[in-house]
Amino acid sequence: MSTGKLKIDWAAQYMPVLASIKKQFEKDKPFKGMTIGMALHVEAKTANLVQTLAAGGAKVYITGCNPLSTQDDVAAALNEVKNVHCYAKRGCTVDEYYAAIEQVLDAAPSITIDDGMDLIHYLHTKRRELLKKVIGGCEETTTGIHRLRAMAAEKKLEFPVVAVNDTPMKRFFDNVHGTGESALSSIMITTNTLIAGKYLVVAGYGYCGRGLAQKAHGLGAKVVVTEVDPRRALEAHMDGYHVMTMDQAAEIGDIFVTTTGNTSVIGKDHFGKLKAGAILANAGHFNVEIDIAWLAKHADSTVERDGIITYILKGKPVHVLAEGRLVNLATPKGMGHPIEVMDLSFALQALCARYIAEQGDSLKGGVYDVPQEIDEQVARLKLASLGLSIDELSAAQKKYQCSWDIGT
Template sequence: MTATSVQLQHEIKDISLAPLGRKRIEWAGREMPVLRQIRDRFAQERPFEGIRLVACCHVTTETAHLAIALKAGGADALLIASNPLSTQDDVAASLVADHGIPVFAIKGEDNETYHRHVEIALDHKPNIIIDDGSDVVATLIANRQNQLADLIGTTEETTTGIVRLKAMFKDGVLTFPAMNVNDADTKHFFDNRYGTGQSTLDGIIRATNILLAGKTVVVAGYGWCGKGTALRARGMGANVIVTEIDPIRAIEAVMDGFRVMPMAEAAPQGDLFITVTGNKHVIRSEHFDVMKDGAMVCNSGHFDIEIDLKSLGAKATEIRDARNFTQEYRLQSGKSIVVLGEGRLINLAAAEGHPSAVMDMSFANQALACEYLVKNQGKLEPGLHSIPTEVDKEIARLKLTAMGIAVDTLTNEQVEYINSWKSGT
């Protein structure tokens, strides 16, 4: 851990890792043309001049480009980790050393340190909060009511955070605007589906080096993250089972060619279990009891509560590290259950998270959502707000342009036809 600097407070693993982080940030930037264009505009227009901003995100090379863009726009920005195992320590070091951005994040930090960093973030007295799971917002509402007057609004990155914000609004405590970045089309269609699908399997393979072909893979949840995970697992030759609580999503999974059944039926069949629900104890005691010897479980939802590790630990006579990010729980029955990444996000615990090309759009949404909050300060009602359609489409247009892809435009005749009720078939 570094000593606190008079000029720039921070808490990271090792500032000497900055050169490696710098190279990796530069490499990610090759695949992030949309955010680069936004950063260049921000540098000219300075929309965040005088704005104190806190970002609670996975500290990765892609997040670095978001932080750099916000600072270029004039933001007084501070960054903390949204997950104890997702921090890339070299990236944190580069942000401090090369970009002068205060970072409080260490890979593997314990829960006490994580919550202390949340408090440090709130000590920054933010005008805007970028959240990933709504921990910072929830802590602000619960413990720092006196700071609400300074808050312009928040943006939320993930499904779990949106669920929490909806609960806050229902309880009458969400008294400020919150931008629903997660549900932007250029976020969840691509980040959740293609990003999670690829990076989840990347993390599993790095942690275990198993062959997926021929394995029975159980995917818990068939939202956009589950769809992407199931699709990629099948593409690598796995036999995929989907578990769901939503009948519409269950039908969709069936029609996409997957077997669908309750977790109680899937548990004895699975070789590998992946939770992507955002809910609590999706895999629990009774499921562990009937799993195969050597079954592997991991999570690619948000928090580490999807797998009931407490009950698994109570059943274990021995817990040992089999590989990096791979723990084997030996049960009294003699069989073992293998847990990957401590039940935290496997794509970030054991790998590098989503590819930068897909995070380019997600973080473009974050950057423009922050700008939207500032431009509309005092005009937005409390509660959740969608990313404006024109912003969503502009991000898609910029992405296509960067990829060298053109699309059709409507003719005058077509415009007239779709806008008139008088023109029939």
């Protein structure tokens, strides 16, 4: 058995929610006659989502959504699955990256599933002749949702897209626990350095930043949070973390992790203030949060190790992990989010894809929330897989909850 298939099978045993959905899809064939185009991180957990969609009757065409996040052996194993075509490869150039997106779109997908919105962007800008064939899509991550909402605000989004990232079951588990654990795991395994006792700077206190701060604090780090939103900054302060500007944090931080989805969060104004040996990592989607171009231009020299580029700035080393790309996947040993977390996220993706297959033709172009019943269904399936039970409202409680005329 190939190493890729072994990885896929290993992940499958920890994905009971997706497995139950796959059984239902095998019976119902919700995607019969449909083509699904995907741009996701191609690794073992994603492969189980792909197999679930194929089991539902879809022809699936997939490529990567990050040049460094593909596991080549998993990509090869996917190409052995009936009705699946994978074009992803690790370490591709920008031209190769978009050529693979072209190959996915050549299949004229009915449904798109994106992580970062590159597939949808390319459809709307380069392959507009295919738009009329698309029923709708799903988007996995915060950065992609930001881009989609900006596109929708300008009335440029021409088909419905479900914001899978923005539903509670995604934010509370994938973003908080998934990003928090996997980013720190990759930093530790890549650098072999200690977290405890160090100043760890988290840029951005959204769901990903909160999870990262929580997990780092649990490992004994002295956590610093930088923010632009006064409410989130106050929340971080009340949660027990140091809150300051990046200018201030640059002088004391040992490890920096960006989670904002924005550009130049750590840039030219900060590099000169960093300690010798500061470690910089990005847990956002694109490689724009750390100004790598400035470092490359102004460094006296560079030293490259596995997953680390050291820039020497006036004799001072600054270490950047994974080329400033998604640290939990783009480092050589990065495995991405824990399997059990992605079981929930990919269960949402599978059910939202079915929702688009069934309802997409009746929806206008725009960004749509995950239907609450889908979010709750995934939670209930997970509880059942854990052998856990919860209470139900009585008829009297339901009546009370919906009333307005019952007082003290």
